Amino acid sequence: MSPRSPCLARAILRALTPREDRPFVLADLDERFERVRLDGGPRSARWWYRRQALVSTPVLVANRAAELARGLRAGEIRRIVRALLRRPQYAAGVAGTLALGFASAMVLGGLAWQVWLQPLPLPDSERLVRVYELEPVAADGERVRFPVSPPFLDALRAREWRHFTGFAGILGSSPEWVVDGDTRHLTGAIVSPGFFEVLGITPLHGRAEFRGRDGEAGAEVVLTEEFWVRAFGGDPGVVGGTVHLASGPHTVVGVVPQNGEYPETVDLFTPLLWASHQLAAGFRGARYVEAVGRVAPGSDIDVASDELATFVAGLGEAWPDSHVDWSAEVVSLRADLVRPFRPALRLLLAAGFAFLALSVVNVFGLSMARALERSRESAVRIALGASRARLARGALVEGAALGLAGGIAALVLARILTAVSVGWLPATMPRTTDLGASPLEAAAWLGCAVVGGAVMVALARRLVPPADTPMSGARVSRDLVGGRAIVVGQFALTTLLVGVGTLAIERSVELAHRDLGYRVDGVWVGLVALPQTANPDSNGRRDAWSSLLRELESGGYAAAISTNPPMARTNNRFDYRRSAEDEQKFGQYAIVSHGYFDLMEIPFVEGRTFTRGDSTPSVIISETLAEEVYPGESPLGLTLSILQQDREIVGVVGSAAHFGPDRPAPPMMYASYEAENWAFSRLVVAGGDAVVGAVEEAMNRAIPGAAPVSMVPYERHVSEWFRPLRIQLGIVGALAVVGGLLASLGLYSAIAFQVRGRMPELGIRMALGATGASIAGRVVRGGLSLAGIGLAGGFMLWWLGRRALSEAMGASASGVSATSVGATALTILGLALAAVAIPARRAAEADPLETFRGD
Amino acid sequence: MGDAREYLGEFEQVVLLALARLGDGGYGAEIHAEILDATGRDVSIPAVYVTLKRMERKGLVSSRTRRPTGGGRALRIYTVEAEGSRALQRSRELFERLWDSPHLDPGQAS
Structure with missing residues (x-):
């Protein structure tokens, strides 16, 4: 027996060759195949056969396209469009589903690409890195x-x-720009030489x-292009001129382009030139400067990291107090910019393409239902002389028209969603200034929608043959098995999304009502840095802080300072132990003034607060620390060793x-600013909007020369803290809405398909x-x-993933709750009911006469 | 410019000439074999059919289906029509006129 030609090549040639030529072409190929063999x-x-398939494919595809174009007539297109308009539900269903799927993929995929994957718009940007110092590994394994x-x-x-x-x-x-007597607030960056x-x-x-030089540190400024155009009309003559900032006149030395991604959008750059005391040993522990570097050509980040690690080990030997056991980390700048958002972006990317896939499946389901509905009409048209090729052409045109409508709707929808999402995305998310598809990308998406629509509708027509008898129930059932499985899968996914959404809502409400242990309403907070003139030594710093607090108190404001107030993104992690033999533990350390606890309404459990003039090295501890270190006894009068000092x-x-x-509330240690003080602290003031002006006046009087303090309501810190949760909720909510719509459309198309196929049977039942x-x-x-099976499947997935959900929502959060399960079940069943309403009404209108007429 | 039917494409010429060389008509596999024997080009059989169909629409060739009488398979036999012969002749004359130049020596042309 002679060997057979390759199956795939043969299948391709069979599919692409025109039907009338097919037997001759395949037989000729077989004849030549045998000769070559x-x-x-x-x-x-x-x-040889495979090469024939490869070479012939473009010729045959082009031939098909030419045949289609030749066969189309304006009248036929008009007829197809009119037929679609007579079935607006079907047309809107297909176009709408395509729009939803393509818009999801465009927006979510585009966002993930733009923010996550695209290189930074800087030369050779993959070699740019950020450098961090890593603290020693603590007993709890944490390394910040x-x-x-x-x-x-x-x-x-x-x-x-x-x-x-x-x-x-x-x-x-x-920086503040003084122009024509007005002060305008700008966004600036202070950069080191070589930046x-x-x-x-x-x-x-x-x-x-x-x-x-050092003494002229504040005298020069580099403008960004955007600010230069906005403020000076793009006048090149500005270079060499002077701009007056609140800190004094500055010479404009240059204008640089701005890429909107890194560094973040700023108006101008001023130089970061250290005073000698800032480079002294005492400042080695003040880790607050963002460091960027460039890896040398030919090296990679891993090799460069090793070199830096060797360098840091040397620092540990030279400066054991501030560097022993510390190390450093080198990370790609691009990856680091998006690091906090990477899990969300990954989820969005997956969701975007999952929705696209689901929409394609649903369009196919809708097309199958429509094909079944038209099978008798197709049989009549064939009986009247229409060729199968003509019917196929009609299906292709119908699908392409729907794809075009869906694609255009997707472009519009994507534009709207992008515009909305830009305002909704966190301000800290980088690279969000240029979202949205370029004209070329939009054309490519539109092309995909047109081709996708045409292929799906034509394929559905091909699978449902024209017939003068209805399809058998068995055939309908068989075809439905795949469709049902997809619908069940969609409902399972939607159940999971709605479940996570309700869980996130529940969690937000719970957290918003949780007692923080301190007051946030009517309190303002701002970072104060003492200038060098007020910072000669510890006494000088203490006097400066005292003077500032006195100024505010004399104005009738309750004011206090703390180096580490809650939720202010500070983290002063100090070690402590009861005695030298005890295990080292870690807690948060704050230097506060006497009125801090009263102002923040942090209650006293026992003992006393710091008093004015109290310069003894005493400490106030939190209840958490007391219970941990002194369980069952009063710690008052006992000692606590902090950084090995009792x-x-x-x-x-x-x-x-x-x-x-x-x-959980960490163990807290509070020290008095009169015993120990730093050059930086947060100023906390109670009051209304007038606090901003009062602080400005008090600063001018108490600490002349200090940088202006930006006071913000404490509630903003809380609001900022809730932002990631709100984003998470928004993402899950949006995904749940799209998922719910797609699942409902999927159920609608599956049930509509089933009802169409069973109309004769339903007619007989009515009779x-x-x-x-x-x-x-x-x-x-x-x-x-x-929908119920999908719901059960979704609940099962939810149950399996409850631990991961619990971790994602916070350690004390539950991964599942009765309220969220109940709300999810109601939502899913409501969606399902809405989806089956139309097919059910159609089924109720089954006409026995139609059935008998058909037979 | 003359009528588009007066000019043959390169592959059309190859297929039409191969068919003409077969004399009494031929089918796809025969045309493929003839082209391979005469030129060494292993052309695509489906492409040959696509070209023959196009030329049939132009009236250059005609086709008929030969049913097997004593076994074997059905064949679609193509024959060169008079218009096809004229088109080939015109193509040949066109090229001969183009080659007829003192600056072009087929033996030395690079």
Whole structure:
């Protein structure tokens, strides 16, 4: 027996060759295949056949397209469009489903691509890195990463590296521009020398480097292009001129382009030139500067990390107090910018394409129902002389028209969703300034929608043959098995999404009502940095803080300072132990002024607060710490070793949710600012909007020369804390809405298909005495049972993933609750009921006469 | 410009000439074999059919189905029509006129 030609190649050729030529072409190919086999053997014959398929495919596809174009007439297109308009439910269903699926994929896929995957718009951006200092591994296994300290950055910049070409530092700033007597608030960045060079930013005008010496640190400024155009009309003459900032006149030395991604959108750059005391050993622990670097060509991040690790180990030997056991981490700048958003982006990308796939499946289901509905009409048209090719052409045109409508709707919908999502996305999410498809991408999506619509409708028509008798119940059932499985899967997915959504709502409500252990309403907070003039030594700092608090108190404001107030994104993690033999533990350390506890309404459990002039090295601890270290006894008068220094405990205060309502209150240690003080602290003031002006006046009088303080309501910190949860809720909610719509459409198309196929049977049932209501009831029950199976499947998935959900929502959150299960079940069943209503009504209108006429 | 039917495409010429060389008409596999023997080109059989169909619409060739009488398979036999012969002749004359130049020596042309 001679070997057979390759199956796939043969199948391709069979599918693409015109029906009338097919037997001759395939037989000729077989004849030549046999000849080649006799001459060169079976292997070369198979290769020959495959090559025939490969070479012929474009010719045959082009031939098909030409045939289609030749066969189309304007009248036929008009007829197809009119037929679609007569069935608006079907047309809207297909176009709407395509629009939903394509818009989801465009928006979610586009967002993930733009934010996550696209390279930064900087030269050779994959070599740009961020550097962090990593604290020693603690007993609890946690290892927190920090920005770098000024001396650390200085050392990075001063060293000759083998695997880096340079390092630079950047800090955010809020400069004030004094123009025509008005003060305008700008967004600025303070950057170290070499910053623009490291990033590869070249100036549009002037230079992108600062040449000022230490004493002239504030005298130069580089403008960004956007600000230069906005404020100076793009006048190149500005370079060399002067801008007056609140801190004094600055010479404009250059204009640089802005990419909107990194650094974040700013108006101008000022130089970061350290004073000598900031580079002294005492500042090695002040880790607050963002460091960026560039890996040398030919090196990679891993090799460069090793070199940095060696360097940091050396620092540990030279500066054991601040660097022993510390290490450093080098991470890709692009990856680091999106790191907090990566899980959400991954989820969005997967959801976007899942919805696209579901919409395609649903369009196919709707097309099958429509094909079944038209099978008799097709039989009549064939009987009247229409060719099958003409019917196929009609299906292709119908599908393409629906695809075009759906594609255009998807573009509009995607544009709206993108515009909405830009405002809704977190301000901290980078690279969101240029979302939305380019014209080329939009054309490609539109093309996909047109081709997809045409293929699906034509395929459905091909699978449902024209017939003068209705399809058998068995055939309908068989075809429905796949459709039902998909509907069940869609409902399971939607159940999961709705479940997670209700869980997130429940969690938000619970957290919003949870007692934080301190007051946030009517309290303002701002970071105060003492200038060098007020910061000569500990006494000078204490006097400056005292003076500031006195100024505010004399104005009638309750004011206090704390270096580490709750939910202010500070993290001063200090070790403590009861005695030298005890295990080291970690808690939060804050230096506060005497009125802090009263102002924040943190209750006293026992002992006393700090008093004015109290400079003894005492400590007030939180209830959490007291219960952990001194269970069952009063800690008052006992000692606590903090950073290996014994302190007397003078009071115990209530525990505070320092890191937010979902995290357990950490052990807190409070010290008096009169015994120990830092150059940085948060100022906390109670009052209304007048606080902002009062603080400005008090700062001018008490600490002249200090940078302006930006006071914000404490509630904003809380609101910011809730933002990720709100985003999570928004994402899940939006996904649940789209998923619910697609699942409902899927159920509708499956049930509509089933009802169409069973119309003769339903007609007979009606003739035998069944009522419309009983038939509609059967259809509704059928639909609800599918949704019910999906619901059960979704609940099962939910149950299996409850632990992961619990972790995602916070340690104390439950992964499942009775309320969320109940709300989800009601939502899903409501959606299912809405989806089966139309097919049920149609089934109730089955006409026995139609059945007998058909037979 | 003359009528588009006056000009043959390169592949149309190849197929039409191969069919003409077969004399009394031929079917796809025969045309394929003839082209392979004469030129060494292993052309696509479906492409040959697509081209023959196009030329049939132009009236250059005609086809008939030969049913097997004593076994074997049905064949679609193509024959060159008078218009096809004229088109080939015109193509040949066109090329001969183009080659007829003192600057073109077929033996030396690179």
